Amino acid sequence: MLLRLLALGNSVELIYFARSRTEAAYINKLEKLNVKITWHFDDEKAGSAPNLQDYLKWHDKNIHLYCCGPSAMIDAFENACLKLGYQNVHLERFVAKKTGTTVVAHDYVVELAKSGMILDVPAGASLLEVLENAGVLVNSACREGICGACETRVLAGEPDHKDSVLSPRQKAANNVMMVCVSGCKGDKLVLDL
Numbered sequence: 001m002l003l004r005l006l007a008l009g010n011s012v013e014l015i016y017f018a019r020s021r022t023e024a025a026y027i028n029k030l031e032k033l034n035v036k037i038t039w040h041f042d043d044e045k046a047g048s049a050p051n052l053q054d055y056l057k058w059h060d061k062n063i064h065l066y067c068c069g070p071s072a073m074i075d076a077f078e079n080a081c082l083k084l085g086y087q088n089v090h091l092e093r094f095v096a097k098k099t100g101t102t103v104v105a106h107d108y109v110v111e112l113a114k115s116g117m118i119l120d121v122p123a124g125a126s127l128l129e130v131l132e133n134a135g136v137l138v139n140s141a142c143r144e145g146i147c148g149a150c151e152t153r154v155l156a157g158e159p160d161h162k163d164s165v166l167s168p169r170q171k172a173a174n175n176v177m178m179v180c181v182s183g184c185k186g187d188k189l190v191l192d193l
């Protein structure tokens with residue numbers, strides 16, 4: 001991601017956290033890049049875990065922040081960004097975030113704008129599976145709300161977001177949803193399918 005952003009000519013800064021320098025990957029490669037890198041190795045800081053707010057608070061509130069790492073660190077990063085008022089936060093998780101129930105507790109209807117199909121989604125059913133059973137082609141990979149493959153445009157209705165992909169701002173906008181884990185807060189969704 002860093003190389004891609006640099007290739008596109010974006011201004012990029014990397015903050016790299018690890019327990020120790022010996023446990024950190026890609027150090028030699030990263031040090032050769034023409035990019036500002038802030039290192040934090042716990043064992044060089046008397047074993048202290050980083051205070052993420054201290055590392056993140058200096059930036060413009062409109063920048064885009066990307067984070068990848070273990071779940072506990074991503075949760076801490078997400079909380080720090082929330083407290084600091086950053087809206088454009090992008091997370092790459094390898095394990096789905098615990099968001100409470102992943103099944104929708106009521107029946108609802110989905111209208112597919114392109115085909116005109118109207119599908120009933122029973123309480124507890126996966127929207128992705130309802131679409132697949134109706135023969136609607138939707139990309140998918142993880143089926144746990146962490147990869148983004150099943151992102152689908154929402155034309156009307158209020159999704160019940162259960163994924164670990166979209167930022168708080170994207171979730172609030174309700175323009176897209178991950179149909180593998182998310183459902184509907186109301187009675188009906190209209191999707192761009």
Ligand code: FES
Binds near residue numbers: 142143149178181
């Ligand atoms: S299939 Fe991965 S987020 Fe839905």
